[in-house]
Amino acid sequence: MSRSSDALVLFANEAFYTAFGSGDYAAMDDLWAEDAPVACLHPGAAPLFDRADIMKSWQDILTSGPNGMMSQDARIVARGEVSIVVCYEVVGQGALVASNAFVEEGGRWRMVLHQAGPCPGAPSMPPGERMSTRLN
Amino acid sequence: MSRSSDALVLFANEAFYTAFGSGDYAAMDDLWAEDAPVACLHPGAAPLFDRADIMKSWQDILTSGPNGMMSQDARIVARGEVSIVVCYEVVGQGALVASNAFVEEGGRWRMVLHQAGPCPGAPSMPPGERMSTRLN
Numbered sequence: 001m002s003r004s005s006d007a008l009v010l011f012a013n014e015a016f017y018t019a020f021g022s023g024d025y026a027a028m029d030d031l032w033a034e035d036a037p038v039a040c041l042h043p044g045a046a047p048l049f050d051r052a053d054i055m056k057s058w059q060d061i062l063t064s065g066p067n068g069m070m071s072q073d074a075r076i077v078a079r080g081e082v083s084i085v086v087c088y089e090v091v092g093q094g095a096l097v098a099s100n101a102f103v104e105e106g107g108r109w110r111m112v113l114h115q116a117g118p119c120p121g122a123p124s125m126p127p128g129e130r131m132s133t134r135l136n
Numbered sequence: 137m138s139r140s141s142d143a144l145v146l147f148a149n150e151a152f153y154t155a156f157g158s159g160d161y162a163a164m165d166d167l168w169a170e171d172a173p174v175a176c177l178h179p180g181a182a183p184l185f186d187r188a189d190i191m192k193s194w195q196d197i198l199t200s201g202p203n204g205m206m207s208q209d210a211r212i213v214a215r216g217e218v219s220i221v222v223c224y225e226v227v228g229q230g231a232l233v234a235s236n237a238f239v240e241e242g243g244r245w246r247m248v249l250h251q252a253g254p255c256p257g258a259p260s261m262p263p264g265e266r267m268s269t270r271l272n
Contacts, residue, residue: 039213077175080217117253
């Protein structure tokens with residue numbers, strides 16, 4: 001798995017937060033894998049394994065429009081046919097931490113796993129570095 | 137990735153909960169990958185990316201001895217060089233849900249990611265089926 005693949009995986013991770021933060025359901029739907037098994041573990045909720053159920057959950061979350069959710073300090077934890085990114089999710093003054101996994105489907109990286117949970121906070125970073133990414 | 141590899145991945149996932157539930161720090165230490173990047177996201181805590189920090193956290197958790205934590209309804213969400221298992225974590229009357237990822241290192245599957253978070257509860261299952269596993 002090359003560094004250029006790392007960049008594409010991190011790009012997919014950013015695309016997820018762009019869809020999430022802007023309330024763009026169509027982009028979110030496009031991002032999730034269609035052929036591979038998928039799982040979505042929203043904070044405090046039962047896990048979802050059915051793609052239709054997962055997309056219904058995102059429709060409910062995104063229906064209120066843009067929420068400003070963005071990622072911070074994304075890093076690739078594992079790379080291969082399945083690649084995993086861990087990042088902070090920053091919204092307002094709060095932060096969560098997430099594990100996001102992607103597989104290649106139709107020549108692009110699509111999401112197969114999202115788990116997010118609360119954490120004490122994201123590390124303080126100058127605003128200009130908030131969208132920066134780190135590679136292991 | 138063959139079905140027999142699935143079984144080995146699920147075996148590693150069970151080994152994680154055996155170490156966790158029995159308070160076996162040595163087994164927990166043996167389970168985590170040593171060469172690959174690792175990440176551990178305990179509920180409500182900042183993510184840990186340094187193996188020494190992760191093992192220190194497990195030492196703190198396991199120091200009080202057996203806690204009875206066990207997995208339920210484990211299923212493989214993604215398979216490949218990196219394989220991901222999602223399962224319930226059941227302890228007493230409570231349940232969490234976890235994403236666990238493994239890579240092959242030295243001929244066996246070792247953990248590279250653990251994220252757990254609270255969930256409303258695990259599905260009701262007869263006690264005899266609690267340790268059963270499901271493959272996608």
